[in-house]
Amino acid sequence: MADTKAAEMKVKVVKEPSLMTGAVPTRDWWDVEAIFKPGNYCYPAKKSIAEYHGKNLPGLFGEPRDWEIESDDWQLPENWKEIIINGIKERLDKFRSLKIFMDCCVRCGACADKCHFFLGTGDPKNMPVLRAELFRSVYRNDFTTAGRILGEIAGARPMTFKVLKEWFMYFYQCTECRRCSVFCPYGIDTAEVTMMGRELLHLVGVNTNWILEPAANSNRTGNHLGLQPHTFKENAEFLIDDIEDATGVRLQNLNFNRKGAEVLFIIPSADVFADPGIFTFMGYIMLFEHIGLDYTISTYASEGGNFGLFTHNSLMKKLNAKMYAEAKRLGVKWILGGECGHMWRVIHQYMNTMNGPADFLEMPKSPITGTVFDNAAATKMVHISEFTADLIHHGKLKIDKSRNDNQIVTFHDSCNTARGMGLMEEPRYILNSVCNNFHEMPENTIRDKTFCCGSGTGLNTGEIMDLRMRAGLPRANAVKYVAERHGVNMLSCVCAIDRATLLALNQYWNPEVQVCGVSELVGNALIMEGEKERETDLRGEPLPGMEG
């Protein structure tokens, strides 16, 4: 397809601002090289980790080696260009969506100013249209007649090391949040272009450690941190003491790997070891005790998060499959999932194609209310917010909202749950039921138009803290607005990566605003049977009126 528009775009990019005035000399976008400096890239994977993945999934993770991103020699295999071009061909044949996304963009510009990376950095290559153009230009060169004949005039360019560097730079400045696709009149999912770009980079061994090591741990021991079963169990049990301190009630029902339980509960593993996820975990298990749910937690499927999503679809499939393997082994009826982000994206968008349908499980039915969750007919997996909202709707929870009166709460829609699975009303229903002070952020920053935390898709690593702050600016900017207008001091969310990364984001932009999971606020409000007079919340902070 002839495509002169790309050449006409004449998009300019920053070379280097003048020291004094900040004025920027400009050039056409593809004349500008990606330059890696400390702080703008994630560290490459350790050789041992790449080897581990290569053994499990041969050929998908390139040649294991030690390499440096700032070097001009990435020690790529001799035929790396051929590997990439063959990889594109294979994917064009396999994924019809990719072929359509490559061909149907008319460069209308609707997406250009919708990306949080662009809004925070001002770098035109972070405009979704241009980020995809990094890929499309190579596609045109090798897979379209016009591109083969007309080359640059048709917006085509061959795969070179310079292009590879651009791919690595900008496919790792995309959190696959899909905000741009909400505004695309053709429904192009730029996230899937990024996913394909990352898969191709992995084929030639261009990777990041922050993604591959947790994925390796998850594959081997069941969770990102590599917590072994006894440690995972001990960490979770330790939180029972904290609940007892706060409520006077010692929970009896927490259990692991119990065959024959009705429900398998799967969480993001950060909820058993990282602040503030641990308070969310306390909320979960208090809720289950409160309603007498027959549940168990697996120490192998001890991670909902699926870093495979950020690497290659085969690894995503494998990590997703272990959850279902555990459900089968334990003989549960259905699966309940905690407050996780990309676990739900994978479940909602890819699970059924990869590992489904989960016919060996039953249609999820709440044993307390009798509600049948037929929306989960294929995956047999229900979100904790759906489950909790249903309990509240049927009046099954004893709640004292006033215990959260010190919290002036807003809600951050996580990209994966809001845009990836349409979960928008349930968390709000819960928040309005357990808090007296809930305020929405502005309409164009929430629900399906939510701004990403800026650190998803394995970008939540410390070495790119500056970049994360830039990318998170649009979200932080909206939080600041409600903090100033309504005195909001708590940013709630239903994603473990959010709980970790919004914390750092707020420490920089809005230090007065804390971060919590929705289930933590449920735990605060629950009136537990046999509880003492509650003086503190789950964090040990005094409840309203108990400050003295």
Place this chain on the structure above:
Amino acid sequence: MTLEQFLAENKGELQDRWVNRVLDSYAEDAATIFKGEQDRFANPVGYNTRHTLTAIYSLLFDQPEVDFKRLKDELETFIKIRAVQTFTPASAVGFIYDLKAVVRKAVGKQRDLKVSSEEWANFHDTLDQLALVVFDLYMASRERLFQAHLNEIKTMNHMLTKHGCPSAGLADKTTQLMADVKPLHTQSNEAR
């Protein structure tokens, strides 16, 4: 007409020129969007730049005395933005000197306006004081950024890739993780 009167009478135009000049520090295509989009949530960089610079201009030249406390409050978010973008420190805070250039050029075009050296000195002194405020804020922003980084390390998230398991972290004396790798007792002072 004095320089003071000139700055008051041409306020809107000078503010606009200053804002546009500062937004030109971004790439051309980004600058076009940052200048055009009015929604403060759809365009945080553009909005904060315009809002802050116009407010600063008023604080500097509308009152006989500059209220430095308010100046600092108005500047904070804007400086935080500049401090994490890809500018060199000098480029990040160079917007102050852009105003000098904007005013000098505008004054030069007014043939009937004769600005005394004393008036220029006062004008430059005011902006030099602003520069010192901005320098403090820039450094505070960078320190806050590193503090956020440090806090993240303390909350164990870094353990994700450094060690295979918590016991391996315990064995690693160099990282001084002894306090961090114990399961956190959430009520303890250590966890607070």
